[in-house]
Amino acid sequence: MLGKTAGGLFWMFRRLERTENTARLVDAGVRIALTRSSAGPDDWKSIVTAAGVGDAFETRHGQQYEASTVVDFLLRDPANPSSVRSSIEMARTNARLVRTALTREVWEATNECWMTLDKALSDPVRERDLPSILGTIRQQSALVRGALHGTMLRNDIYDFARIGTFLERGDSTARILNVKYYVLLPSVSFVGSSLDNVQWETILRSVSAHRAYRWLNGADFNPKGIADFLILDRRMPRSLAFCAAKIADNLGYLADDYGLRHPCHDMAEAMRNCLRGHTIDSIMEDGLHEFIETFIRDNNALGSEVERNYRFNG
Amino acid sequence: MQSDSNFFDEMYQDTDAPRAPYQRYHDWITAEDAAGLRRKSSEAETFFRRTGITFNVYGDDEAAERLIPFDMVPRIISPHEWTRLAKGIEQRVRAINAFLHDIYHRQEILRAGRIPVELVAQNEAFLPKMIGVSPPGGVYTHIVGVDLVRTGADEFFVLEDNARTPSGVSYMLENRETMLQMFPELFSLNKVVSVSNYPQDLRRSLAASAPSDCDGEPVVAVLTPGIHNSAYFEHSFLADQMGVELAEGHDLRIVDGRIAMRTTRGYTPIDVLYRRVDDDFLDPLNFNPESMLGVPGIMDVYRAGKITLANAPGTGICDDKAIYSYMPDIVEFYTGEKALLNNVPTWRCSEPESLAYVREHLSELVVKEVHGSGGYGMLVGPAASKKELAAFSAKLASNPSNYIAQPTLALSTVPILTRQGLAPRHVDLRPFVLVSPQGIRITPGGLTRVALKKGSLVVNSSQGGGTKDTWVLEA
Numbered sequence: 001m002l003g004k005t006a007g008g009l010f011w012m013f014r015r016l017e018r019t020e021n022t023a024r025l026v027d028a029g030v031r032i033a034l035t036r037s038s039a040g041p042d043d044w045k046s047i048v049t050a051a052g053v054g055d056a057f058e059t060r061h062g063q064q065y066e067a068s069t070v071v072d073f074l075l076r077d078p079a080n081p082s083s084v085r086s087s088i089e090m091a092r093t094n095a096r097l098v099r100t101a102l103t104r105e106v107w108e109a110t111n112e113c114w115m116t117l118d119k120a121l122s123d124p125v126r127e128r129d130l131p132s133i134l135g136t137i138r139q140q141s142a143l144v145r146g147a148l149h150g151t152m153l154r155n156d157i158y159d160f161a162r163i164g165t166f167l168e169r170g171d172s173t174a175r176i177l178n179v180k181y182y183v184l185l186p187s188v189s190f191v192g193s194s195l196d197n198v199q200w201e202t203i204l205r206s207v208s209a210h211r212a213y214r215w216l217n218g219a220d221f222n223p224k225g226i227a228d229f230l231i232l233d234r235r236m237p238r239s240l241a242f243c244a245a246k247i248a249d250n251l252g253y254l255a256d257d258y259g260l261r262h263p264c265h266d267m268a269e270a271m272r273n274c275l276r277g278h279t280i281d282s283i284m285e286d287g288l289h290e291f292i293e294t295f296i297r298d299n300n301a302l303g304s305e306v307e308r309n310y311r312f313n314g
Numbered sequence: 315m316q317s318d319s320n321f322f323d324e325m326y327q328d329t330d331a332p333r334a335p336y337q338r339y340h341d342w343i344t345a346e347d348a349a350g351l352r353r354k355s356s357e358a359e360t361f362f363r364r365t366g367i368t369f370n371v372y373g374d375d376e377a378a379e380r381l382i383p384f385d386m387v388p389r390i391i392s393p394h395e396w397t398r399l400a401k402g403i404e405q406r407v408r409a410i411n412a413f414l415h416d417i418y419h420r421q422e423i424l425r426a427g428r429i430p431v432e433l434v435a436q437n438e439a440f441l442p443k444m445i446g447v448s449p450p451g452g453v454y455t456h457i458v459g460v461d462l463v464r465t466g467a468d469e470f471f472v473l474e475d476n477a478r479t480p481s482g483v484s485y486m487l488e489n490r491e492t493m494l495q496m497f498p499e500l501f502s503l504n505k506v507v508s509v510s511n512y513p514q515d516l517r518r519s520l521a522a523s524a525p526s527d528c529d530g531e532p533v534v535a536v537l538t539p540g541i542h543n544s545a546y547f548e549h550s551f552l553a554d555q556m557g558v559e560l561a562e563g564h565d566l567r568i569v570d571g572r573i574a575m576r577t578t579r580g581y582t583p584i585d586v587l588y589r590r591v592d593d594d595f596l597d598p599l600n601f602n603p604e605s606m607l608g609v610p611g612i613m614d615v616y617r618a619g620k621i622t623l624a625n626a627p628g629t630g631i632c633d634d635k636a637i638y639s640y641m642p643d644i645v646e647f648y649t650g651e652k653a654l655l656n657n658v659p660t661w662r663c664s665e666p667e668s669l670a671y672v673r674e675h676l677s678e679l680v681v682k683e684v685h686g687s688g689g690y691g692m693l694v695g696p697a698a699s700k701k702e703l704a705a706f707s708a709k710l711a712s713n714p715s716n717y718i719a720q721p722t723l724a725l726s727t728v729p730i731l732t733r734q735g736l737a738p739r740h741v742d743l744r745p746f747v748l749v750s751p752q753g754i755r756i757t758p759g760g761l762t763r764v765a766l767k768k769g770s771l772v773v774n775s776s777q778g779g780g781t782k783d784t785w786v787l788e789a
Binding site: 001002003004005006093096097099100104107108111112115156258260310311314 | 364365366541546550553554559561562564565575576577578579580
């Protein structure tokens with residue numbers, strides 16, 4: 001496979017993942033606004049920060065963290081490289097680039113996803129249309145994922161697609177935790193207040209995990225449980241441990257397939273082992289914030305190393 | 315059907331009396347309900363859009379991807395018509411390769427005075443760097459498109475030769491796929507020769523043209539200028555269908571004297587490169603130094619015989635319309651036979667008497683730039699206003715050798731489906747030819763392009779033309 005093709009697959013799936021993650025953050029934001037009379041600019045600001053586009057937002061809108069401004073920026077703004085519209089456009093451009101590596105089903109699902117979302121997001125979204133548009137985004141990206149799982153060979157093409165997916169997903173979950181880590185700290189004085197419950201629920205909703213958490217923990221929403229769930233639970237498909245394990249697996253398949261190990265393999269295994277070796281208590285003890293920041297840094301460094309080792313760019 | 319008796323209609327002899335090859339199709343479509351057919355037609359558009367069978371139009375907004383309109387009425391060619399055409403095409407393509415070999419070696423045809431020396435020596439498309447180079451297997455044009463038009467029952471003419479980089483074969487294949495999906499019943503009613511082997515034939519043909527010292531299965535790749543190129547869809551389609559890599563210039567470099575592609579496991583040498591990058595952009599060290607699309611030094615590797623380029627550099631000279639005007643002589647010179655396919659009579663404006671004639675009869679003629687393609691920069695006299703004619707006449711006078719002129723041909727028509735039912739529109743035909751040291755292979759049929767506007771003679775997709783599926787019936 002051409003190095004460029006591997007890079008195109010990696011970025012195509014990072015971008016698809018980002019499309020969904022951004023939509024999920026908007027969904028979480030809208031829910032807080034609906035369920036809480038006091039939802040205000042601070043909540044929207046943390047959504048923008050969690051999406052990793054705080055600087056781009058403030059360059060464009062200053063401190064105007066109003067619901068409609070934020071929603072438009074996250075869904076439609078071409079100046080926001082992570083907006084749903086920009087992300088799906090870049091996913092589709094990469095898909096065109098690597099079309100020879102995709103099954104017809106995956107290409108068509110991606111192309112159709114782009115056509116549908118580009119049309120749905122061509123005009124500002126009215127508040128009452130928002131739920132149906134967020135639903136469309138979820139549905140269209142699910143179709144691409146379904147086509148990937150159902151029709152692609154499990155070879156290096158699939159591995160690069162998966163590595164891109166989980167690097168992006170790990171980064172996204174970690175950024176959400178990084179923005180909200182303080183509400184998960186046990187020392188915060190208003191533990192148990194209703195404000196807290198909303199914050200926790202927002203975190204869980206941002207990763208579509210509020211129901212999963214309830215299945216596992218009943219109604220016992222507590223900060224440590226949530227942190228444990230999102231960082232260490234290997235059943236939870238958006239947890240850091242899950243993402244790190246998947247990346248290490250897929251890189252491992254590549255090493256077997258090619259008969260060649262690279263520095264990225266050691267890095268990925270170190271990350272997986274680090275998450276396996278911790279308990280939530282030891283993380284809290286050493287500092288939750290530092291732990292998450294280290295994860296984000298290592299995850300990014302791993303992405304660059306994969307890019308180098310497999311010659312995406314030269 | 316509406317008809318216009320000035321033109322030869324390929325489907326109908328008279329209103330409602332179909333010609334033999336169209337008989338079954340006529341019976342079928344007469345029995346179909348009109349609304350249902352129109353619905354099918356819009357389904358086809360959705361299908362093309364979803365599949366991403368698009369092209370980019372130069373000069374349009376960037377990234378504007380357009381569909382080439384597809385008309386669902388097939389163009390049908392009888393077996394004996396096709397046999398005749400195929401013979402003529404094969405002869406012409408043989409002559410083209412012999413001509414290319416000659417002008418880059420001994421130049422016998424120039425010494426014999428059959429073609430003016432300056433027409434070759436001073437031709438932009440003549441590549442002095444190819445002098446003395448013998449491509450692997452002696453093949454210059456591995457992929458050729460010969461554009462044909464028809465004016466009567468037995469009157470076919472070659473309109474132009476595409477020996478550089480003929481495009482459109484992906485539309486030929488996708489048009490057939492679309493027809494098979496939409497109207498499977500038509501293919502039980504009619505025995506249509508399949509075209510679906512083209513990608514395998516192309517791959518085999520390219521592999522057979524590999525350098526002679528290549529041992530084992532040759533590594534083939536397609537070189538594309540990238541996703542912004544108007545024919546990118548076709549490049550990726552062909553790479554995909556052949557099961558080979560689709561590379562851009564920056565994926566390739568010279569490793570140990572060979573062209574190699576950067577893969578996830580390191581550099582892999584390539585034996586045959588089907589390149590869809592023009593000569594001028596192929597090698598910034600040997601040609602245009604500004605080019606970002608090519609591979610520095612590839613021409614040196616090529617001259618050393620370490621890679622096959624398909625088509626060979628310097629083949630574009632055969633697309634030149636002044637060279638075209640000599641094609642009957644070229645065929646005769648190299649094959650010793652009369653050309654089986656006719657040329658359209660052509661005035662070379664470089665010749666003073668011809669120029670005078672052309673300027674006097676401008677309103678009856680079609681005038682083309684000798685290096686032009688895609689229907690750009692051409693004048694269709696009968697359709698031009700007085701002002702346009704005057705302006706063009708001035709252009710002609712200032713640079714006569716840049717132009718040739720031809721009579722306005724009464725191009726044949728094939729019906730398309732319109733809101734008012736079937737209506738005749740002008741068509742041409744581009745058959746696709748594969749050449750390898752093992753021989754010449756012509757895909758039955760080719761791409762039919764159709765002018766969708768009533769009365770229009772311009773079929774180019776960049777100028778609002780569409781395409782049709784082209785059937786050659788089994789004998």
